[in-house]
Amino acid sequence: MNNKGFNWFFPIMIIALVLFFVANSFGDNSAKSIDEDAFFREMQAGKVQNIIIYKDTEKADVFLTKAAKTATVSKKENDPLSAFSMAPQADYTVKYGDLQLFLQKFEQIKSQNPAIKTSKDYGIGKNPITDILVQALIWITILGIFYFILFRKMGSGGGPGGQIFSIGKSKAKLFDEKERIQVTFKDVAGLEGAKEEVQEVVDFLKNSEKYTKLGGKIPKGVLLVGPPGTGKTLLAKAVAGEAKVPFFSLSGSDFVEMFVGVGASRVRDLFAQAKAKSPAIIFIDEIDAIGRARGKNNFSGGNDERENTLNQLLTEMDGFGTDTNVIVMAATNRADILDKALMRAGRFDRSIYVDLPELHERRQIFDVHLKKIKLDDNVDREFLAKQTPGFSGADIANVCNEAALIAARNDHSSVSKQDFLDAVDRIIGGLEKKNKAIKPSEKKRVAYHEAGHATISWLVEHASPLLKVTIVPRGRSLGAAWYLPEERQLTTTEQMLDEMCATLGGRAAEQVIFNNISTGALSDLESVTKRAQAMVTIYGLSPNIGNISYYDSSGQSEYNFGKPYSEETAKRIDIEIRGLIETQYDRAVQILTDNKDKLDALATKLLEKEVIFREDLEEVFGKRAWDPELTEKPVTNTIPNAQEPQEQILVKEKEGQGEIQAPESPTQI
Template sequence: MNNNKGFNWFFPIAIAAILLFFFSNMNGDSQQNTIDEEGFYKLMAEGKVQDILIYKDTEKADVFLTKEAKAEAAAKTTAPAKNPMSAFDFNLGPKPDYTLSYGDLQLFLEKFDKIKADNPQIATKKDYGMGKNPMTELLFNALFWIGLMALFYFVIFRRMMSGSGGPGGQIFSIGKSRAKLFDEKEKIQTTFKDVAGLEGAKEEVQEVVDFLKNSEKYTKLGGKIPKGVLLVGPPGTGKTLLAKAVAGEAKVPFFSLSGSDFVEMFVGVGASRVRDLFAQAKAKSPAIIFIDEIDAIGRARGKGNFTGGNDERENTLNQLLTEMDGFGTDTNVIVMAATNRADILDKALMRAGRFDRSIYVDLPELHERKQIFDVHLAKIKLDPNIDREFLAKQTPGFSGADIANVCNEAALIAARNGHEAVNKQDFLDAVDRIIGGLEKKNKAIKPSEKRRVAYHEAGHATISWLVEHAAPLLKVTIVPRGRSLGAAWYLPEERQLTTTEQMNDELCATLGGRAAEETIFGNISTGALSDLERVTKQAQAMVTIYGLNDKVGNISYYDSSGQSEYSFGKPYSEQTAKMIDEEISKIIETQYQRALQILRDNKEKLDALATKLLEKEVIFREDLEDVFGKRAWDPELTEHPVSSTHNEESETKDENPGAEEVQAPESGTQL
């Protein structure tokens, strides 16, 4: 994949090591201690020689001193410098203290025997052996070193090279691109058939693929190949999956990597990797480069850079901008990128000529969720009575990844319960598990606390049933689940716009839990933490973002560009801030008093619902119908599914502040 081979440092290092070995052996041989015959006879007469090994074929002998003689010699003289290569000497015997060169062997032995006869106390021993061949020993050591170098090269050095994508390992090729190449050798099985929903997004990217395959169809009319395609959307909506489908359909080289792959602690590495990536892509053009999570390097320059610590990231971005739209960029290389945070990307990166197309991949709607269920359920052994339309209705606000998780969790629950096939209840239990958390049936709760939790959840259910625009309740439980002591499930209306009346009704229903505690017990608890957090955010959005407050007026302080994240000030005065705080408090208190009044007017029904909840621990829509009767304003709701989601923090800041974001269910009581 990498055409830039670079300089291989292994062979100069190996040659230097071998030369060091030979020179050290030569120096070691020259530094060996020698002794003449007269000196040997003197040492022997003094009783300092313990043993002598005589080599008849070389006229040499090795002299070994006694321990006392060695200690005496060490005290008198300075020890010679130790040979660093002595650790690799393969002579397993003891080292001789001296090497003796004798003349005539017979005369030497006669003199040796005479000295020993004159001094009976001498215990010097003599022995015979074969002399060492210097060339054989040198060759043996050289072979050892060559084998050691080969082991180092093939086991360690080559592994470093393969681990970092180029010769020299991570040290010498740190600036090389880490992109994974998918071509005719490594085919991707994912195609557009595996991508359910996302019809508009698929049409856009299919046109890009078609341009690479049949470029003449467009160029003959004067069209130019788009430089870049940016996929934007919430997490789990299928941006990376769409890119995989492009790789599977394009039949051209596809380079895939993450934005964080450019980030390194060394200066200049990110820009070098960008250059290397585009060099590889141009060499294999037409080609596609896919950068996932591009916000890791594409963040707007000059934002939050107070200490200069982000200069390297900015240099990487500058190089990316140059490669995408600089001189010599007439090759057929298309850059695809994905991000969840398009609002923080640099404007120069987003302009036409770099990323010509920005495709928003939104959360799937009802019919798209049904298609996604079809894809994932094809791999699961299902009960014949499973209704995919019903499952799609149970999962509003779920992304494609969430739906895949639901299907997998349902299969695990079915296997845990010993079912032969995954049935409807398994899917409903899976939705409850993902939204609310794990049930904790064995959690010890005092009866007084359990009664308070029951009234809290009954208060939510009562208000949501009696006000027009609140989401209809589907299920209430006081079984602890996750971090909550109780939870309520609702089926929110999938709408694109929300009126003031609808938001007020949602606020009132959310405050119903605390209002029920005050109505029944005359005091309140900390269990409404999540409720208060949600209503505060929603009331703040009504006043400061959506312009739904009469006193503040038709003003929005929402900044879709994300510039306000790096500002220390507020876009309004202190007087306006005081007015905003007052209006937020007024909205919340008005709806709280409204909730109190509704519960006081329906106290008997609230008691009946709480009593039923204490008895059953879990109640459903039909239980509310038994107490309150049919809801007058939603007669079309004839189904009563077991579980669904609740519109929590429905008005959150995103790229489209007018759109409603459907999230996890309400945790009615949380400590």
């Protein structure tokens, strides 16, 4: 019933036990029985070493000397089971009559011939049933060890020595009526479009006749695509909980093994099990482990084990004899590198994009994760959703958990609004280091650096609204500025240029105030360079290069040594990128020079308070003419446009010496 072939252990065990009992039933009398006269003749000849007398059975066991044994071999020694006996095996058995007369004659022979060294002992008569039970226990123990080593260990996997007989078997975990997943679609917040598509797949399996009677065919495969942490695996768990059909779950790496042909064998075994339990669902998480595109530029070779596994998967999904109600679900965040044959109609018919949650979806996700947390009355889910643009479902779960930990660390009776804001700051920027020693001159430079960012972002139209500026060290940074970016689907050239100008505001402020620059703008320069590269080479926003994009969405460019453009074009691209950056830097210097008094006032306030908010900037600059009035006054930040793959999500500035890397953002762009 386990679909893993016939188990030979139990027949072997039964045969061994039968042989054991048969051998014991005939083996109790295997020692030759002799009379008293024959025993005493052997004793007088000096062949008897010891005799054990059993008073209750009127029998005695006779043990010969080593010299006598070489000449006389008993039947018991030829018994292969004698090696497992607990007691030594007698060479002869003698049945005496009167014990007193037997002992008198024994002592008489010893006294007449002092060279005879035969000893005598007394024992309790053997119980044949006890002896059989003891030996049976020994055999059961031996067979149990044999079963564990040869069958259980080899069937459990775990390395080249652990799967001799079942290495080609599938590692998929089966969820059926015996072991059900409790996750349902009610537990999946947001993802309305993706849930709707997946629910239709579940309906295909439950009511297939509803679709087939009109001539339709049930789709073969459903591919879930999206950034990490958006809920692809959770959606698959919900399908397993809702479908009420056998659900096979495994990872793409479970097919990969060091032995040749193992991956293809596991694919065959997986689909054989699924077909036997049809209708069924197979879920392969991280399918890009085996589904990477094949091609001549793949240096792993034409006979690569991964390619063999992929070929077998392609055959099983759409080949001869595949007319069964088995739906394959898969999840990946690298859909661009999957093989085209895997993505064609007839294999993965549906491709469902699981995107980062919108505002109302983030509110629903907060509702799910806050059920188990003891909250203050002032916690507003709408406010929390606004503070976390670009956060995935996994990031929001991490925020809730981190807020609970912060509240417990501060001995709060419940989790407050400020705990959530501190949790967002902790996740984005790292832990505060208030006791870190900083020179006054460095602290002043950090203050002007951060004030430069704040000033430029306030005075240019399309920069993200600033929420909070701090010069308290956090993580590896000496200062940071938080912005609340607009959730937009498209970004114009002017918006990107304004954001670049605001990012360069820190270094520009150092140039204006101190007439020199420092290494603290490393993350700023990295962010601006990536943004300028994207404008020129990806989005076609440079008039000198033209409407050309060198971005390869198929992912095949990573195998190419050469660039998709000539050396002359590469030089023009370098000049254009540098020109964009230098133009915005000069613009930032000019803005700060024109507003130097306000820059000084903001830096002085920052040195005094160490942390300033939007209200402090309004006191210095007044309200922004183009800024919409915010209903809430948040005090923390998150991320910009998720449509720009090469942007830094959080504008964080760092001060200090040496190479400083920007902290990772909560979502991957």
